[in-house]
Amino acid sequence: MAAKYHPTLNATALLFVYFAAMAGAIVELSIAAGYLTEAGAPGMVFAGVVALAAGLAFLAWSLWGLHRNSLVLRRLAFPALLVAAAAHITVLAGGLAASEGSLGVSHLVALGLTLMALGGGGWLGRQQKTNDGGAHGLPRTGRLLAAAFGAAVVVASVATPGLAASMAGQHAVPHGEHGLAPSEGTPPGLVPGGHHQK
Template sequence: MMTSQAIPAAPGTPATQEMSRSDAVRLFAGFAGLGAAAVNLAVASSLIAAAGPALPARAAGAAAALLWGTALLGWTVTGLGRNRFPLPRTSTVLLPAAAAVHAGAIVLGAGSGMAGLGISHLAALLLTLMILAATSWLGRRPPRLPGGPGQGGPGQTATVQTATGQSRLGAGPVLAAAFAGALLVAAITTPGLAASTAGQFAVPHGVHTGGHHSP
């Protein structure tokens, strides 16, 4: 009696070029991580500009924001490069702590006369919460096996379930999800950067430092 066996997809076929939903969420977390790192560095620049001998707390806050922004940048780049974010247990502690610090800074700094700093902290808070949501979802997903997805029926165009229960997406949905995630992150990051001291001193495009518009 002859038995039929599924033939694994050869490298280069559409099945091997697909991505899972976890990959799309990881990419979204990476966008949010890069945005949060940039905004934290912008917060550090604002605090450094406002710090002085009479305000040592701002200098300490600037150092903390600088260290956290640099660490978050390295964590995000490493996670995107390895397709897995490092130090998952540590990040589950530090990310909520960072969100709490941003929320506290918004409340306590409301009457400090630095309205722009509050906007930057709000952007950093939203981006941090986005990272938390994405990484929490990724932590609940089962690890992906090295094998390819199961065989679908003729003309199947929907997502395909893998042996681990993860559905795989084609290039179109992944690109659409990445584009939407990039727009959302940019919409939050841009005001946070513009409200910082570095953003306020940035020269607009097409304008020279003397204030004359370019032809």
């Protein structure tokens, strides 16, 4: 008996895969920025370049896949995701990020997002094999919108700590401190409202 095709569920899984890959790409880029701006040893530069390449590749893959509305370059993307996951596990297990403050959190988050993309992509690949490519019916718009919102919330809740732990996140000005007096966080020479003192 043929497996039942669920167009809304499959479309939701596809969004989840690419949302996770896109968020993972952004975390990878933040990791790359941390390594490259603090680069002292050649190993740091190498790690930064690798993270930068991975971030750009995953971002391009997710945007292209969303545009095509299908799993694209599966034979290349899945091994690349596995290599990225293995790299993050190596960094975490070896304590290589421990000397860089909270960079380990960013690596842990990137690992989680990579595994989310791998898991969702693997499930989708199995569905497509059992449903002749899944070209039957269209997803229900309302359910798909709700599912897309849920997927975005889940991915964002995982990605946010990784971005906050990155070098850019560590140096960001807290939202509550914008426009405060000099004694409360405003840079010297400015008064509340952003005007220069005379």
